[in-house]
Amino acid sequence: MNNFSGLSKEQGHSKRNKKAVLLINLGTPDEPTTASVRRYLAEFLADSRVVEIPKLLWNVILHGIVLRTRPAKSAALYKQIWTEEGSPLLAISKQQTSKLQTALNAEELDTDVYLAMRYGNPSIHETLRKMHQSGIDDITVLPLYPQYAAPTTGSSFDAISKELQTWRYLPSLHFINTYHDHPDYIKALSASITNDFSLHGKPKKLVFSYHGMPERNLKLGDPYYCFCMKTTRLIVESLGLSEQDYVVCFQSRFGKAKWLSPYTDATLTKLAKEGVDDVAIICPAFSADCLETLEEIEEENRLVFEAAGGKKYRYIAALNDDELHIEMMKNLVKPYLKN
Numbered sequence: 001m002n003n004f005s006g007l008s009k010e011q012g013h014s015k016r017n018k019k020a021v022l023l024i025n026l027g028t029p030d031e032p033t034t035a036s037v038r039r040y041l042a043e044f045l046a047d048s049r050v051v052e053i054p055k056l057l058w059n060v061i062l063h064g065i066v067l068r069t070r071p072a073k074s075a076a077l078y079k080q081i082w083t084e085e086g087s088p089l090l091a092i093s094k095q096q097t098s099k100l101q102t103a104l105n106a107e108e109l110d111t112d113v114y115l116a117m118r119y120g121n122p123s124i125h126e127t128l129r130k131m132h133q134s135g136i137d138d139i140t141v142l143p144l145y146p147q148y149a150a151p152t153t154g155s156s157f158d159a160i161s162k163e164l165q166t167w168r169y170l171p172s173l174h175f176i177n178t179y180h181d182h183p184d185y186i187k188a189l190s191a192s193i194t195n196d197f198s199l200h201g202k203p204k205k206l207v208f209s210y211h212g213m214p215e216r217n218l219k220l221g222d223p224y225y226c227f228c229m230k231t232t233r234l235i236v237e238s239l240g241l242s243e244q245d246y247v248v249c250f251q252s253r254f255g256k257a258k259w260l261s262p263y264t265d266a267t268l269t270k271l272a273k274e275g276v277d278d279v280a281i282i283c284p285a286f287s288a289d290c291l292e293t294l295e296e297i298e299e300e301n302r303l304v305f306e307a308a309g310g311k312k313y314r315y316i317a318a319l320n321d322d323e324l325h326i327e328m329m330k331n332l333v334k335p336y337l338k339n
């Protein structure tokens, strides 16, 4: 029996299973200007997953010091790497999105691939709204951070769940939290290193430089450090390297606290001073080249190495839109796309 006249039929909720993949990366300013970088950093650094200092104290430091000084300095660095397509991180992320779409189409998996950035644009909020309007009710989220970390992967989940709190009908949600040891990820990185060695010769040391985080986060239970170590071990095993062939370090330190160590700049200085004057450096925590690789590693740390006596220094690019990287993404999401 139905007391609501005209509501005896299904009201449009009977079609199910419109699937989509959502790629997420960190985000980047819209323009390499002080104002734009300030907006981006204000959003990024206000996230309590990123900076875990008591809110009241951090607000004073953030607004009183950091946002008055850092945006101009960072904008100058962004200007050095900016391209006609905009910020490298966004441009590469768009290429990855469209190539993954093509790869999924080729397997006749009826899925739309979307891209969102945790900070800045295209935002998670806007992108999820678009997906909602298109009737998508099954979302596979792939945050493009190979090693889970609370400030990156964890924070992406927070932003998704914040948006979903406003939805009445929640979608099926598949959240890929880490892929630091996935065979296809290790295979893609190993192939990239092998390719570099065959083009330029084996360096005296292969330097694995991961984005850092406060050491305190590790002590509080963040698995990121261990995941970086496991990625390294699996690559080393797959390439058959020995202990003397490589070193692991951490870059991009921010603030005064102790971060994961050894630091990349100190490591390069030490190596050069010890006579290891030929290195190749790879940054496995970055799925796309960005400020932290193109400026900090390819330029800044090259100067650090050369100033200490180093001679040959080359940066092995991120996996970006490499075929094996796209294949890896496809294989990560595929189990959730079958009907």
Ligand SMILES: C=CC1=C(C)c2cc3[nH]c(cc4nc(cc5[nH]c(cc1n2)c(C)c5CCC(=O)O)C(CCC(=O)O)=C4C)c(C)c3C=C
Pocket (backbone or CB within 6 Å): 026, 027, 028, 029, 050, 051, 070, 074, 087, 089, 145, 149, 151, 152, 211, 212, 213, 214, 224, 252, 254, 285, 286, 289, 290, 291, 292
């Ligand atoms: C303040 C603390 C930070 C933590 C913790 C952190 C972790 C973290 N970040 C990435 C990946 C990226 N970070 C990028 C830039 C960047 N990172 C921080 C700070 C922390 N990161 C800042 C302040 C910045 C902005 C640049 C600057 O002003 O120096 C980027 C590049 C963005 C771009 O536009 O190109 C990426 C990518 C990971 C993987 C990570 C994990 C521990």
Ligand SMILES: [Fe+2]
Pocket (backbone or CB within 6 Å): 211, 252
């Ligand atoms: Fe960062």
Ligand SMILES: [Fe+2]
Pocket (backbone or CB within 6 Å): 252, 253, 291, 292, 296
């Ligand atoms: Fe940096």
